[in-house]
Amino acid sequence: MIEKSVVLRAVFCLLLTGLCGCAAPLALQGLGSATPVAFNATGMGTGDSAWLARYDDVVQATLRAGEVLSLNLEKKEIGEDQTVFRYMDGKGKKMDILIERRTETMTYARFSVGLFGSKSMGQLMVRQIIFEMNAEGKFIRDWHPVEVD
Numbered sequence: 441m442i443e444k445s446v447v448l449r450a451v452f453c454l455l456l457t458g459l460c461g462c463a464a465p466l467a468l469q470g471l472g473s474a475t476p477v478a479f480n481a482t483g484m485g486t487g488d489s490a491w492l493a494r495y496d497d498v499v500q501a502t503l504r505a506g507e508v509l510s511l512n513l514e515k516k517e518i519g520e521d522q523t524v525f526r527y528m529d530g531k532g533k534k535m536d537i538l539i540e541r542r543t544e545t546m547t548y549a550r551f552s553v554g555l556f557g558s559k560s561m562g563q564l565m566v567r568q569i570i571f572e573m574n575a576e577g578k579f580i581r582d583w584h585p586v587e588v589d
Contacts, residue, residue: 475570476579485559486552489566495541497578498549498569499523502537505568511535527565533557535565545580 476492491498499518506513506527514534515526525537534557538550553562573579 475574476581477570479566482550485554485557485562486550487562487566488548488550490542491547491549491573492545492580493547493573493578494545494580495521495539495547497573497576498539498547501569501572501576501578502539502549504572505565508568508572509565511565529558529561533561535562537565 477489479487479489481487502523502525503513506525511527511529513525514528515524517524521541523537523539525539527535527537529535534554536550536552538552540548542548551562551566553559
């Protein structure tokens with residue numbers, strides 16, 4: 441009886457770990473290394489990122505990306521060092537974006553679709569922002585990471 445309980449608990453823990461670890465994170469794993477953006481999934485439908493780009497350029501690219509994806513801009517608070525956007529899709533699903541100036545050449549962005557929101561919508565938004573940044577040539581420099589042997 442005790443062995444069955446231990447095995448059942450172990451299977452449950454492995455299942456839970458697998459669901460959390462294998463769920464498609466907001467951090468985009470599929471992006472190539474040619475983009476000067478670093479992502480991290482923080483869980484609960486949230487991901488954060490650091491961009492080698494000026495704050496104002498990321499804010500403008502985010503606005504253009506929202507227009508291209510035909511998202512409804514429900515909230516827009518643009519400040520000198522911090523901007524908050526809330527976008528909604530046609531089904532009422534929200535996506536919150538926080539953009540902060542960290543240095544003159546580095547910008548932080550947090551994307552949140554909530555616990556039950558569409559992670560793929562967040563991923564598409566980030567990809568579109570990157571596309572807008574590339575189309576305008578707004579990244580600080582081309583990204584050529586050093587290969588380590």
